[in-house]
Amino acid sequence: MLHLLWLIPAFPIASFLVLAIFGRRLPRKAVPVFGVGSIALSAVVAFLVAISFFTSPPPGNHFTQVLWTWIDVGGFQPQISFYLDALSLLMILVVTFVGFLIHLYSAEFMLEDEGYSRFFAYMNLFVASMCTLLLGSNLLLLFLGWEGVGLCSYLLIGFWYRDPVNGLAARKAFIVTRVGDTAMTLGLFLLFDKLGTLQIQELMHRALVQWPVGSTLPVVAALLLLGGAVGKSAQLPLQTWLPDAMAGPTPTSALIHAATMVTAGVYLIARTHVLFSLAPSAQMAVAIVGAVTLLMAGFSAVTQTDIKRILAYSTISQIGYMFLALGVGAWSAAMFHFMTHAFFKALLFLGAGVIIESLHHEHNIFKMGGLRKEMPVAFWTFLAAGCSLAGVPLITAGFYSKGLIIWDTWSSARGSGLLWLAAVIGVFLTALYTFRLIFVVFFGEAKTKVSKRPGPAMMVPCVILAVLAVVAGFVETPAFLGNIHVFTDFLHKALPVITEGPARGMTEFGSESLVTLAFLLGLYFAYLFYVQKREYAETLTAPAISKALQRFWYSDWGMDWLYERVFVRPILWIARVDKSDFVDYIYTGIALVTELFYHGVRKTETGRMRWYAAGIAAGSIIFLAIVLFL
Amino acid sequence: MASVPMHQGLLLAGILFALGLTGLLVRRNVIFMLMSLEVMLNAAGLAFVVAGSRWGQADGQIVFLFILSMAAAEVSVGLALVLQIYRRFKTLDADAVSEMRG
Numbered sequence: 001m002l003h004l005l006w007l008i009p010a011f012p013i014a015s016f017l018v019l020a021i022f023g024r025r026l027p028r029k030a031v032p033v034f035g036v037g038s039i040a041l042s043a044v045v046a047f048l049v050a051i052s053f054f055t056s057p058p059p060g061n062h063f064t065q066v067l068w069t070w071i072d073v074g075g076f077q078p079q080i081s082f083y084l085d086a087l088s089l090l091m092i093l094v095v096t097f098v099g100f101l102i103h104l105y106s107a108e109f110m111l112e113d114e115g116y117s118r119f120f121a122y123m124n125l126f127v128a129s130m131c132t133l134l135l136g137s138n139l140l141l142l143f144l145g146w147e148g149v150g151l152c153s154y155l156l157i158g159f160w161y162r163d164p165v166n167g168l169a170a171r172k173a174f175i176v177t178r179v180g181d182t183a184m185t186l187g188l189f190l191l192f193d194k195l196g197t198l199q200i201q202e203l204m205h206r207a208l209v210q211w212p213v214g215s216t217l218p219v220v221a222a223l224l225l226l227g228g229a230v231g232k233s234a235q236l237p238l239q240t241w242l243p244d245a246m247a248g249p250t251p252t253s254a255l256i257h258a259a260t261m262v263t264a265g266v267y268l269i270a271r272t273h274v275l276f277s278l279a280p281s282a283q284m285a286v287a288i289v290g291a292v293t294l295l296m297a298g299f300s301a302v303t304q305t306d307i308k309r310i311l312a313y314s315t316i317s318q319i320g321y322m323f324l325a326l327g328v329g330a331w332s333a334a335m336f337h338f339m340t341h342a343f344f345k346a347l348l349f350l351g352a353g354v355i356i357e358s359l360h361h362e363h364n365i366f367k368m369g370g371l372r373k374e375m376p377v378a379f380w381t382f383l384a385a386g387c388s389l390a391g392v393p394l395i396t397a398g399f400y401s402k403g404l405i406i407w408d409t410w411s412s413a414r415g416s417g418l419l420w421l422a423a424v425i426g427v428f429l430t431a432l433y434t435f436r437l438i439f440v441v442f443f444g445e446a447k448t449k450v451s452k453r454p455g456p457a458m459m460v461p462c463v464i465l466a467v468l469a470v471v472a473g474f475v476e477t478p479a480f481l482g483n484i485h486v487f488t489d490f491l492h493k494a495l496p497v498i499t500e501g502p503a504r505g506m507t508e509f510g511s512e513s514l515v516t517l518a519f520l521l522g523l524y525f526a527y528l529f530y531v532q533k534r535e536y537a538e539t540l541t542a543p544a545i546s547k548a549l550q551r552f553w554y555s556d557w558g559m560d561w562l563y564e565r566v567f568v569r570p571i572l573w574i575a576r577v578d579k580s581d582f583v584d585y586i587y588t589g590i591a592l593v594t595e596l597f598y599h600g601v602r603k604t605e606t607g608r609m610r611w612y613a614a615g616i617a618a619g620s621i622i623f624l625a626i627v628l629f630l
Numbered sequence: 631m632a633s634v635p636m637h638q639g640l641l642l643a644g645i646l647f648a649l650g651l652t653g654l655l656v657r658r659n660v661i662f663m664l665m666s667l668e669v670m671l672n673a674a675g676l677a678f679v680v681a682g683s684r685w686g687q688a689d690g691q692i693v694f695l696f697i698l699s700m701a702a703a704e705v706s707v708g709l710a711l712v713l714q715i716y717r718r719f720k721t722l723d724a725d726a727v728s729e730m731r732g
Contacts, residue, residue, distance in 0.1 A: 610725070
């Protein structure tokens with residue numbers, strides 16, 4: 001069964017080719033057959049592979065399938081080969097399954113759009129790239145998928161290309177992630193130069209043998225890879241592209257945020273965890289980036305008014321949690337949160353898509369309201385996802401995954417109290433903005449009439465994801481709540497166990513209680529400001545200082561403003577000043593001299609035949625004279 | 631029949647050629663230019679004949695026949711062009727027909 005592995009990326013690629021070449025000629029009904037069917041087949045194959053992996057584990061708990069040698073130049077022989085272990089298996093299952101649900105949803109969501117087949121072609125290529133990224137057994141193949149994901153995000157964000165704003169958002173996403181990708185390319189060069197291979201397992205092995213812990217090379221290599229991860233996963237300082245990426249169709253956002261793209265950075269770090277373990281300072285940087293990002297994005301999310309932008313900032317914040325977990329060495333906890341996040345964030349976006357569609361493409365949450373009774377299914381599914389995001393204690397998946405990260409942040413040898421505090425404040429913010437969103441959209445008075453109700457193809461994925469968003473957490477529970485460790489036991493086949501630090505005077509129960517307290521506080525404030533006493537919120541935002549603060553957070557801490565001034569404008573200025581590039585002078589100079597000669601010689605062309613005859617005669621005489629007398 | 635010394639014959643041919651060239655360069659009337667051209671062609675022909683008689687060979691006279699026939703062909707084309715020029719420009723001044731200047 002494991003030999004079917006290559007089919008997982010092959011189905012979406014085949015479907016992409018069919019849709020890209022024959023898409024316009026296919027009848028509308030045939031498009032989802034290819035577009036959704038291919039992902040469904042991939043998901044089925046992924047399940048078969050998983051069953052086979054569980055029932056008869058391959059030796060060493062990993063399996064490599066070599067298809068062919070990609071390039072063969074002077075000892076550099078990257079192969080097209082797929083590597084399956086617990087980590088890539090988990091990712092591939094989530095990506096294909098959640099991807100399938102999103103595709104199913106899109107089949108109805110995008111039905112009216114004129115670019116129906118184009119949309120599915122892009123989406124399939126997106127999933128195929130992500131599968132290549134996850135399964136690639138060497139960093140070059142991983143990088144191929146990595147760039148494919150970047151390309152598809154560009155294509156999908158700018159899907160409605162007639163509006164220049166969307167094109168601008170697409171370009172921004174592409175260029176900002178390219179900054180990170182450049183760092184990652186340099187990292188690959190460095191690794192190949194120093195260790196002589198790009199096969200990930202071989203690379204990790206050689207790094208362990210050749211590099212001592214904390215020496216310069218692993219730190220530099222890890223930091224360069226971190227640069228790539230930060231760009232793809234929208235972490236500080238390259239997070240600015242993600243909120244603008246909301247310009248794309250809503251299922252695209254769901255795919256980018258839940259299954260593909262932004263989790264690629266988390267996967268990269270988990271995949272090269274050996275390198276980060278060798279470089280404690282780089283790993284510390286991962287943790288700090290995660291902690292700072294989750295706080296900044298949390299504050300930004302509290303002030304947004306566009307439903308999709310709130311969710312975008314919440315994604316940045318949640319990926320921040322995963323980075324924090326990676327940074328303190330809680331590899332499995334990061335992957336656990338990745339899984340639960342994939343379920344509830346996909347659902348939140350799909351729910352947001354339902355709401356936006358039903359309300360004449362209204363994005364502003366303050367123009368919504370009272371949808372609880374109008375759209376009960378949307379409300380209950382969205383509530384389930386929101387509760388999971390905010391981490392409602394005991395019953396939701398988000399509580400278990402986030403609680404595990406926060407406890408690991410405290411207990412790990414590489415954790416610290418400060419990081420723990422940031423994570424707990426993050427819980428408060430998450431609860432605040434999530435329930436602000438839910439209260440404003442679903443409670444209160446209806447402000448816009450519901451014009452359209454979604455069909456089963458859109459609601460079935462939502463319901464499935466809602467169930468998963470709640471129950472997916474029960475595979476891993478803390479010691480005092482059943483002590484189930486199915487998830488981490490499974491992942492420990494591929495990722496090392498967290499190294500516990502010295503006891504620091506707080507038990508897991510204490511940590512979880514404080515998390516719960518932070519959650520309740522956030523919930524209470526959201527209830528107070530947006531349900532009970534609306535005027536409190538207005539009094540709070542009335543003074544000039546809080547208005548300024550709100551504007552500051554609303555604009556993502558002025559990051560766009562800063563980048564505009566520090567990078568965009570100077571580059572545009574240089575481009576404008578050097579419009580007539582000085583290198584061009586060489587070429588225009590040659591042209592000028594030629595033209596000068598032309599003007600001189602042109603004068604001899606009088607059109608008078610007698611002159612020509614005289615010229616010929618004189619020329620002949622001179623020629624004869626030369627021949628005869630010289 | 632006393633033969634003409636070769637250098638005198640070639641001198642005559644040279645003078646004729648120079649006269650023809652001068653005529654070609656100074657005349658502006660296209661017909662006269664064509665006539666000057668004929669003079670130059672015949673000068674060249676004369677040179678061939680003189681050379682042929684010097685070596686006692688018939689080649690020179692044969693080449694002259696070629697030149698003659700070529701001159702006839704050239705004149706027929708030339709005169710046709712002259713007719714066209716006159717139709718278009720109502721003049722035979724070669725300098726007036728200088729539309730193809732650079």
